Amino acid sequence: MSFRIKRPLRTVSLLGAACALVLTGCTTGGIDKPRGNGYKIERVQSENASERVRFLVMHFTTIDFDHSLRVLTQPSSAPVSSHYLVPENNDPTYPHDDLRVYQLVDEDRRAWHAGPARWEDRYQINDQSIGIEIVNRAHCHPPVETSTEEIGEEICFFPEFDPEQIDLVIALSKDILARYPDITPTRVIGHGDVVPQYKIDPGPRFPWQKLAEAGIGAWYEEEAVKRHMDYLQGNTSSDRESIRRRFAQWLADYGYGIDPETASEDDITLYTRAFQFHFRPWKVDGEVDNHSRAILLALLEKYFPSKLSGYPELKGTLVAELDNRE
Known part of the structure; x- marks a missing residue:
């Protein structure tokens, strides 16, 4: 079965029509050197595209710097990663006198940090985000269990974030936002926002309001x-x-x-x-x-x-x- 769809009569191609309207707008970007199999690539910049990165996701690690670095970079049965790792002061496993941002995955590559997450109408958050892991040794104790039931509730401890560490997170985030204008304020989110069934990080001590005052993320009036x-x-x-x-x-x-x-x-x-x-x-x-x-x-x-x-x-x-x- 076939269908006929009425369309306006076109006497030239889409590209030809656009170039006829704006003669200087369709210049090519030049010809690349021949590829390995001998063919040539000619570049023409299209306006019909957007950045891959749409979200910035904050995490805490729950473990010290050394363990965090190994978990985020070494193979395992359940591999995880992030684009950046930000250490904290007074961590005996951290090897430097000054705090440094560690980049673990290039921003144009997919890091495995968000899991089965959802925000807005997007499900594949790993494909569309940059993840920042922040060293913070928050931890939870599960409810006491008997043979028949759980007694009480999970008890969690959330240490304060290191102020110098947060300043580093702010500087890093500003640079990221400058590169990716699609990350609007409501798209700077926590791991717990996108996977609340399993995660609560970066937790209640994370200074979201301070970040918003620095131009990173959302806050209310x-x-x-x-x-x-x-x-x-x-x-x-x-x-x-x-x-x-x-x-x-x-x-x-x-x-x-x-x-x-x-x-x-x-x-x-x-x-x-x-x-x-x-x-x-x-x-x-x-x-x-x-x-x-x-x-x-x-x-x-x-x-x-x-x-x-x-x-x-x-x-x-x-x-x-x-x-x-x-």
Whole structure:
């Protein structure tokens, strides 16, 4: 079976038409030397392309520098890597007097650091990201187990990051962002943001706000959080299930890989916890409270303002106020 599709009549090829319109815009880049099998390559720069790199993903290592370097560079049964490794002071396994950034994988190559991750509508995050591993010996103790059940909850310890180390991360990140303009603020993310089922790094001690103040990544405006809090506290008609389901939609609109329609209660708790690790680290409980909702709305207002008008529960006074501010 065949189909006929009406198209505008063309008397010249696409390339010919473009060159006819702008005679100086279709110059070639010259001819390369013959390749190994004797053929020639002529280069013409296309405007219809983009950078491979779209995301910048932050990690912590949980182990010291020496172990980190070996794990990230040596073959193993479960190989992992990252593009960069940033050490910390007072680590007896670190061999230098000054802190240095270690590059382990060229930026144009795929490092294995994000696993089965998702952000926005992208699943193959390793293919589209640069990963920075930061030496920090955070660790968790699993719940006590008996023959029949687990007792208590996992207990985690998160050391502060070395300030000099963070300054190095900021300098490195600025250089990366300058090379890859597709890494917008909401695409500077943590491992726990993209794989909350398995990871929590870089953890609640990572200074996301300091990075944002240096021009790296996203952060919210306090005034916007207060305004959204005032609105939410005055709107008490929704039930708990509806509130959690709407919050899952807001998370998805921001970039988190949650499906609002099919997400279970545990899924919503998990992704809420990941969001809190990043944007409200002083209280990470997985509860969809008004403060978490206000922070997320403030982020959407700042980075995706057009999406707010798509939420029926926000129509009316609040959206009108935002429209008047534009």
